[in-house]
Amino acid sequence: MEEKYIKHKYEPIHPSKEEWPVVKLARERKEFVKKVADLSEDRILNLTGNNPDILKEELETTLYREKLRIKQNPWVVDPDDDSSFWSGVKSSLVQISTETVKSKVKKLQAYKVVLNQITARYAEEIASNFKTTHYKFTRSVVTYGFSRLLNAARVKGFKSIFSNQYTLQDKIQITGETDQLRDLATKGTVVMVPTHFSNLDSILIGWVISVLGLPPFIYGAGLNLFNISIFAYFMNSLGAYKVDRRKKNLMYLETLKTYSKEAIQFGCHSLFFPGGTRSRSGMIESKLKLGLLSTAIEAQRANFENGLNDISGKIFIVPVTINYHFVLEAPSLIRDHLSITGQERYYKENDEFSNSYKISKFLIKFFTKGSDISVSVGKAMDVLGNYVDVDGRSLDKHGRVIDTRDYFISDGKVSVDNQREEEYTNMLGKRIVEEFHKINRVFNSHLVAFVAFELIKKQNRKLDLFDLLRLPEEDIAIPYEEFKANCQLVLDKIKELKSQGLINTAPHLSLDLDEIISRGMENVGMYHAKRPIIRDKNGNIGTDDMSLLYFYHNRLTGYGLEKLY
Amino acid sequence: MDSKNSTEAKYIGVVGVGSFGAAIANILAAKNPVMVYARKQEVVDEINSSHSAQGKALAKNIIASNDPAQLCKSCDVLFFMIPSSGFQEVVKTFSPYLFPYHLIIHGTKGLCLNLKSGETLETVKKIKRSQILTMSEVILQETVAVRVGCLAGPNLSKELAQGQPAATVIASKYNEVILEGQSLLRSEKFQVYGNSDIIGVEISGVLKNIIAIASGALAGLGLGENAKGLLVSRGMVEMIHLGNALGGSIKSVMGLAGIGDLVTTCNSIHSRNFTVGYRLAKGETLDSILADMEEVAEGINTVRIIKAFLETADLRAPITENLYRVLFDDLEIEDALQFLMKYPFNVDVDFV
Numbered sequence: 001m002e003e004k005y006i007k008h009k010y011e012p013i014h015p016s017k018e019e020w021p022v023v024k025l026a027r028e029r030k031e032f033v034k035k036v037a038d039l040s041e042d043r044i045l046n047l048t049g050n051n052p053d054i055l056k057e058e059l060e061t062t063l064y065r066e067k068l069r070i071k072q073n074p075w076v077v078d079p080d081d082d083s084s085f086w087s088g089v090k091s092s093l094v095q096i097s098t099e100t101v102k103s104k105v106k107k108l109q110a111y112k113v114v115l116n117q118i119t120a121r122y123a124e125e126i127a128s129n130f131k132t133t134h135y136k137f138t139r140s141v142v143t144y145g146f147s148r149l150l151n152a153a154r155v156k157g158f159k160s161i162f163s164n165q166y167t168l169q170d171k172i173q174i175t176g177e178t179d180q181l182r183d184l185a186t187k188g189t190v191v192m193v194p195t196h197f198s199n200l201d202s203i204l205i206g207w208v209i210s211v212l213g214l215p216p217f218i219y220g221a222g223l224n225l226f227n228i229s230i231f232a233y234f235m236n237s238l239g240a241y242k243v244d245r246r247k248k249n250l251m252y253l254e255t256l257k258t259y260s261k262e263a264i265q266f267g268c269h270s271l272f273f274p275g276g277t278r279s280r281s282g283m284i285e286s287k288l289k290l291g292l293l294s295t296a297i298e299a300q301r302a303n304f305e306n307g308l309n310d311i312s313g314k315i316f317i318v319p320v321t322i323n324y325h326f327v328l329e330a331p332s333l334i335r336d337h338l339s340i341t342g343q344e345r346y347y348k349e350n351d352e353f354s355n356s357y358k359i360s361k362f363l364i365k366f367f368t369k370g371s372d373i374s375v376s377v378g379k380a381m382d383v384l385g386n387y388v389d390v391d392g393r394s395l396d397k398h399g400r401v402i403d404t405r406d407y408f409i410s411d412g413k414v415s416v417d418n419q420r421e422e423e424y425t426n427m428l429g430k431r432i433v434e435e436f437h438k439i440n441r442v443f444n445s446h447l448v449a450f451v452a453f454e455l456i457k458k459q460n461r462k463l464d465l466f467d468l469l470r471l472p473e474e475d476i477a478i479p480y481e482e483f484k485a486n487c488q489l490v491l492d493k494i495k496e497l498k499s500q501g502l503i504n505t506a507p508h509l510s511l512d513l514d515e516i517i518s519r520g521m522e523n524v525g526m527y528h529a530k531r532p533i534i535r536d537k538n539g540n541i542g543t544d545d546m547s548l549l550y551f552y553h554n555r556l557t558g559y560g561l562e563k564l565y
Numbered sequence: 566m567d568s569k570n571s572t573e574a575k576y577i578g579v580v581g582v583g584s585f586g587a588a589i590a591n592i593l594a595a596k597n598p599v600m601v602y603a604r605k606q607e608v609v610d611e612i613n614s615s616h617s618a619q620g621k622a623l624a625k626n627i628i629a630s631n632d633p634a635q636l637c638k639s640c641d642v643l644f645f646m647i648p649s650s651g652f653q654e655v656v657k658t659f660s661p662y663l664f665p666y667h668l669i670i671h672g673t674k675g676l677c678l679n680l681k682s683g684e685t686l687e688t689v690k691k692i693k694r695s696q697i698l699t700m701s702e703v704i705l706q707e708t709v710a711v712r713v714g715c716l717a718g719p720n721l722s723k724e725l726a727q728g729q730p731a732a733t734v735i736a737s738k739y740n741e742v743i744l745e746g747q748s749l750l751r752s753e754k755f756q757v758y759g760n761s762d763i764i765g766v767e768i769s770g771v772l773k774n775i776i777a778i779a780s781g782a783l784a785g786l787g788l789g790e791n792a793k794g795l796l797v798s799r800g801m802v803e804m805i806h807l808g809n810a811l812g813g814s815i816k817s818v819m820g821l822a823g824i825g826d827l828v829t830t831c832n833s834i835h836s837r838n839f840t841v842g843y844r845l846a847k848g849e850t851l852d853s854i855l856a857d858m859e860e861v862a863e864g865i866n867t868v869r870i871i872k873a874f875l876e877t878a879d880l881r882a883p884i885t886e887n888l889y890r891v892l893f894d895d896l897e898i899e900d901a902l903q904f905l906m907k908y909p910f911n912v913d914v915d916f917v
Binding site: 398 | 712
């Protein structure tokens with residue numbers, strides 16, 4: 001029997017929205033932005049050693065890159081005064097350097113003014129525009145709209161539009177340590193780190209957070225998403241701040257990190273996609289972008305420095321995996337991945353989420369066909385990757401209570417050591433990847449894609465990956481019985497791993513194997529024009545698109561399952 | 566939870582009072598009070614009453630204890646100076662009393678195995694990198710301490726004890742560990758270098774023991790300096806390739822912990838590993854040599870582990886392989902030498 005997923009109804013942990021950290025932050029937005037700008041300025045001055053020459057060089061580099069960006073890669077969301085602002089910066093810089101009489105101190109002073117203009121502009125640009133009314137509206141639109149769609153699709157008859165038989169929670173299962181998450185969110189500050197496969201993730205996570213009764217989390221969303229009006233509205237109302245990946249200059253990165261750190265210290269629950277961007281290969285992220293993650297560690301240390309040693313100053317890292325049968329952008333993602341890693345011809349990115357029409361079309365498909373999504377919430381950890389108990393205290397591997405503060409102690413005091421924190425960030429990154437693998441839920445579609453690809457690989461042992469992907473699809477045929485036997489083999493191994501707590505599975509994997517296979521084949525990449533797995537007239541297993549099959553197969557790499565072949 | 570007491574001066578901890586442990590304790594004692602850990606009560610009493618450990622003189626400000634809890638409580642910085650065979654066990658003993666604020670630096674040049682319970686090197690035969698642990702990896706695995714470093718380099722205990730000039734390298738991912746180690750150890754006669762590639766440094770220190778046994782064997786056969794030059798140079802190449810396969814960088818082998826220690830150990834009759842090779846060449850059996858050695862020669866165990874590792878790595882290491890056959894398969898040393906002389910080492914330098 002298939003286990004039943006129990007729908008919980010979660011009460012909000014802060015009934016009054018006035019208590020939401022994000023609301024408090026929005027109220028103090030102006031002061032907060034100023035604080036971020038000033039602190040960023042300090043950081044940059046520190047990094048340049050208060051040396052006017054180095055600072056000048058950094059300012060000039062930033063100016064040059066920004067000019068280049070405006071010219072070569074303008075976006076709809078860019079403010080209108082972008083060009084004039086940077087021209088202003090240019091003339092101030094020219095002016096300072098031509099005034100030769102000025103002393104070093106005076107020069108530094110003048111450069112500092114320019115620097116502050118820049119950090120202030122960046123801070124303002126990054127800061128979120130959270131509005132409670134928008135949030136409530138968006139929330140109800142998402143929930144209401146989705147449930148209407150869902151009921152129309154599943155319950156027959158005219159009145160179905162008004163039926164409440166199905167809710168979004170039937171579509172999207174939330175499993176794992178939800179109670180711990182809710183509990184810790186009332187006591188300390190939570191930083192949620194989900195896997196990232198699809199642009200839909202941002203909205204999905206936003207919805208999950210609200211279903212769990214948690215106040216909105218702030219999170220860094222790619223500025224490119226704000227180009228699309230639907231997304232821009234959603235993002236703003238969900239408390240997103242903006243991350244512009246085109247800007248890689250020191251001033252911008254430092255301002256961004258400062259914003260994130262200060263917001264966490266403020267008590268805002270945050271969300272990072274630690275992979276940085278959607279997983280191109282379909283694999284679970286194994287190399288994390290550590291930039292923003294480091295701000296969680298910094299914020300924790302700063303809290304200890306400020307004497308916040310109890311749970312109210314504690315920061316909890318909560319890994320989350322999102323599991324799909326289907327990733328809308330899979331074809332372009334995998335092509336990106338292949339063109340980056342190797343030999344395929346260069347492929348111009350074709351983003352399936354490029355306009356609102358396509359998204360709406362996808363949403364309708366999504367709700368009218370059964371494609372389930374599950375979100376698994378992992379165990380909370382401290383910023384060093386130690387699990388925490390019900391009271392939020394950190395535990396070591398042997399279950400002994402330890403104090404996170406001790407990690408930052410040197411000579412009996414909390415000390416600032418950037419190099420140390422860099423190493424801690426690497427450690428935390430590794431721990432998150434480990435947790436991702438543990439809480440990842442295997443779906444039937446992942447299983448069949450994995451087995452099909454591995455068998456095709458086995459049939460063509462001599463080919464390397466890129467030749468394999470170029471195999472003519474009509475030449476591929478795996479006898480069903482062989483396929484089934486291998487599914488059993490891999491499934492057994494997965495169950496063994498599960499018993500060791502190294503992976504998780506969806507309840508539907510306890511069905512009869514033929515059923516698992518047929519449902520898995522139906523589900524895997526179900527809306528793609530070319531299906532990753534098909535069954536031909538003779539009942540053999542084949543594929544319409546090897547690259548897509550590879551993409552879905554990748555979900556199960558990193559567990560050593562390949563060794564079965 | 567507040568286990569700190571800043572009003573009271575902290576001791577520097579040294580775990581193990583073998584010859585190297587005692588030498589390091591004395592160097593540390595020049596600047597700070599030191600507390601050493603010894604398992605046996607009579608050794609503790611000897612140190613506390615007559616300032617000597619099994620005949621090795623210790624400074625007056627060194628006290629001893631056999632209570633790991635007391636050591637961990639009194640010290641923020643601990644030096645683990647114990648042979649690799651007992652390392653895991655001692656670290657486990659200390660683990661319940663260690664906290665994340667502790668800095669740990671070890672001086673052990675050996676490897677441990679990370680096998681499932683019931684498995685031994687005899688039963689598994691082949692091992693992968695993940696089944697080998699360097700000493701810092703043991704500390705990270707068994708304890709909650711993260712700021713870990715290692716001490717390696719040409720540091721013969723006898724010379725250190727005599728106060729002769731020497732240098733060492735402290736390797737750690739954490740700058741603060743290196744700086745702390747330097748400030749504790751550095752003196753007019755003891756230079757301390759830093760290196761961030763801890764695995765590379767540990768592996769260098771471990772692998773050089775293999776070459777040291779071979780060097781002892783050459784000396785035992787009565788061969789001259791040409792042969793030794795050949796061995797040191799080829800030995801270094803082998804260390805570089807093995808070190809790379811085990812996750813260290815080439816640079817570290819070129820440093821004090823690699824070539825520096827290699828030259829010292831290959832020339833020293835004080836080195837235990839050298840002595841093992843020397844006596845083997847004089848016709849003694851391994852069992853009889855081991856039976857009358859006071860402290861362990863790490864190289865023997867290392868040869869066995871590296872041999873098992875070579876079974877899974879796509880790599881040849883002719884010196885190690887032949888030394889293994891001499892030690893455990895009754896190959897005559899003369900035959901091993903013959904084999905190595907015929908081995909096709911065509912390229913002089915193939916790693917840069």
